[in-house]
Amino acid sequence: xxxxxxxxxxxxxxxxxxxxxxxxxxxxxxxxxxxxxxxxxxxxxxxxxxxxxxxxxxxxxxxxxxxxxxxxxxxxxxxxxxxxxxxxxxxxxxxxxxxxxxxxxxxxxxxxxxxxxxxxxxxxxxxxxxxxxxxxxxxxxxxxxxxxxxxxxxxxxxxxxxxxxxxxxxxxxxxxxxxxxxxxxxxxxxxxxxxxxxxxxxxxxxxxxxxxxxxxxxxxxxxxxxxxxxxxxxxxxxxxxxxxxxxxxxxxxxxxxxxxxxxxxxxxxxxxxxxxxxxxxxxxxxxxxxxxxxxxx
Amino acid sequence: xxxxxxxxxxxxxxxxxxxxxxxxxxxxxxxxxxxxxxxxxxxxxxxxxxxxxxxxxxxxxxxxxxxxxxxxxxxxxxxxxxxxxxxxxxxxxxxxxxxxxxxxxxxxxxxxxxxxxxxxxxxxxxxxxxxxxxxxxxxxxxxxxxxxxxxxxxxxxxxxxxxxxxxxxxxxxxxxxxxxxxxxxxxxxxxxxxxxxxxxxxxxxxxxxxxxxxxxxxxxxxxxx
Numbered sequence: 001x002x003x004x005x006x007x008x009x010x011x012x013x014x015x016x017x018x019x020x021x022x023x024x025x026x027x028x029x030x031x032x033x034x035x036x037x038x039x040x041x042x043x044x045x046x047x048x049x050x051x052x053x054x055x056x057x058x059x060x061x062x063x064x065x066x067x068x069x070x071x072x073x074x075x076x077x078x079x080x081x082x083x084x085x086x087x088x089x090x091x092x093x094x095x096x097x098x099x100x101x102x103x104x105x106x107x108x109x110x111x112x113x114x115x116x117x118x119x120x121x122x123x124x125x126x127x128x129x130x131x132x133x134x135x136x137x138x139x140x141x142x143x144x145x146x147x148x149x150x151x152x153x154x155x156x157x158x159x160x161x162x163x164x165x166x167x168x169x170x171x172x173x174x175x176x177x178x179x180x181x182x183x184x185x186x187x188x189x190x191x192x193x194x195x196x197x198x199x200x201x202x203x204x205x206x207x208x209x210x211x212x213x214x215x216x217x218x219x220x221x222x223x224x225x226x227x228x229x230x231x232x233x234x235x236x237x238x239x240x241x242x243x244x245x246x247x248x249x250x251x252x253x254x255x256x257x258x259x260x261x262x263x264x265x266x267x268x269x270x271x272x273x274x275x276x277x278x279x280x281x282x283x284x285x286x287x288x289x290x291x292x293x294x295x296x297x
Numbered sequence: 298x299x300x301x302x303x304x305x306x307x308x309x310x311x312x313x314x315x316x317x318x319x320x321x322x323x324x325x326x327x328x329x330x331x332x333x334x335x336x337x338x339x340x341x342x343x344x345x346x347x348x349x350x351x352x353x354x355x356x357x358x359x360x361x362x363x364x365x366x367x368x369x370x371x372x373x374x375x376x377x378x379x380x381x382x383x384x385x386x387x388x389x390x391x392x393x394x395x396x397x398x399x400x401x402x403x404x405x406x407x408x409x410x411x412x413x414x415x416x417x418x419x420x421x422x423x424x425x426x427x428x429x430x431x432x433x434x435x436x437x438x439x440x441x442x443x444x445x446x447x448x449x450x451x452x453x454x455x456x457x458x459x460x461x462x463x464x465x466x467x468x469x470x471x472x473x474x475x476x477x478x479x480x481x482x483x484x485x486x487x488x489x490x491x492x493x494x495x496x497x498x499x500x501x502x503x504x505x506x507x508x509x510x511x512x513x514x515x516x517x518x519x520x521x522x
Contacts, residue, residue, distance in 0.1 A: 022422075022423070024419075047449070047453050052415065052446050053418065053446070053449040053453060056415020056416050056418065056446070056450065057418050059419055060415070060420035060422065061419045061426075063416070064419075064420055064424055065350065065423070065427070066426065068419075083412075084446075087406075088416050091406050092416075
């Protein structure tokens with residue numbers, strides 16, 4: 001099952017069960033929500049190919065007390081609607097749950113117009129956004145259900161790439177493999193956990209996983225890291241560098257930030273091809289990490 | 298003399314209290330009569346009901362030139378008249394564009410043009426989904442229609458026949474204008490064109506049943522004239 005499938009099922013169940021829940025679509029996945037729309041025409045709203053309006057409508061729905069979920073490809077949901085997200089949600093102190101597909105290079109064959117490596121960085125310019133990047137479809141329903149109860153601003157970034165198994169959908173860092181005391185720590189976000197585990201096989205490092213990069217578990221990070229930290233995230237490289245620097249500001253430390261490069265790759269193929277091109281497959285990650293780890297404490 | 302008339306007469310004095318609004322002066326007053334008629338004769342909202350779920354909603358989309366808005370809010374008791382003399386100051390709740398978090402009775406914070414209509418669509422949808430008997434009004438400027446975001450909301454509202462009243466105050470401030478008229482940009486909406494200073498005509502137009510997309514173009518003197 002894909003993350004998108006679990007999103008459709010979990011959100012449909014939320015709409016059925018919770019009269020406060022509303023879903024706003026901009027054509028993408030509208031066919032998948034047709035049964036829910038037939039049952040709840042007032043709370044399943046397809047605005048057509050109008051992503052700015054989708055976010056504006058969400059602001060209005062939230063101001064009347066509903067809990068809007070929005071969904072589209074990340075470049076349209078976030079990049080295109082950035083000012084509506086900033087003003088129609090944030091500035092109004094209104095909340096919503098934004099659920100994207102197609103972040104980074106998942107839409108590999110569709111080209112750069114359908115890709116958004118910068119979505120998390122864009123939300124980082126704004127106040128109060130929680131960002132969840134699940135690494136497995138099994139983590140998705142719990143994230144969506146937890147978001148239904150609040151009025152805060154939540155971004156759930158669904159991807160094509162998945163880890164072999166789900167982990168608990170918690171906000172904290174989860175240690176997956178423990179190295180010796182003081183060993184370098186690799187923080188892997190969402191679906192890059194498995195490549196990070198493969199890349200560090202046989203090395204004395206601690207590997208920790210998070211599916212909630214915002215707010216990042218900085219207390220856990222500060223406890224875990226001695227001096228050397230590698231962050232592996234499936235969106236723009238360095239997106240979390242400011243958070244890591246703040247968490248470790250009280251000590252001398254070294255940090256390597258790996259992720260999607262700014263360099264536009266004008267080729268198509270598959271997400272795996274793009275992962276390789278950005279050095280985010282196991283081999284690429286290992287190649288980037290080895291010189292850094294070789295000089296670690 | 299009715300209380301209403303007394304407070305109408307108070308508007309010039311209240312406007313005079315708003316210091317330092319030179320930047321937005323012409324547009325500030327273009328909306329004055331529309332706002333007065335809304336709050337005096339149309340909207341079912343009072344200072345006591347600003348948090349009631351079934352209050353009527355008024356969204357000032359354009360945000361610019363809020364002096365008239367602030368004066369009407371003060372005349373109707375939503376904000377203290379003493380606030381008016383300090384707009385834009387560090388510790389004033391009143392900015393050059395209104396902030397819903399700071400000002401009682403203000404439904405949305407605006408200023409960046411082209412946002413109010415989309416939020417109004419969501420507001421009307423949210424009220425309808427909850428079965429609330431409340432109407433949604435949104436005020437735009439004719440120059441604000443330059444922003445493409447409005448046209449997403451205009452087309453969608455017509456397509457789903459959403460009950461929503463948009464008021465466009467037309468002081469001919471759009472750089473390239475709207476050849477063929479503003480109603481032509483609202484296909485599928487029921488349009489009225491009324492004098493923006495004619496309070497009885499405004500009251501009639503604003504009081505039409507809130508059962509469909511309605512456009513009211515309130516024509517006032519050309520900006521700067």
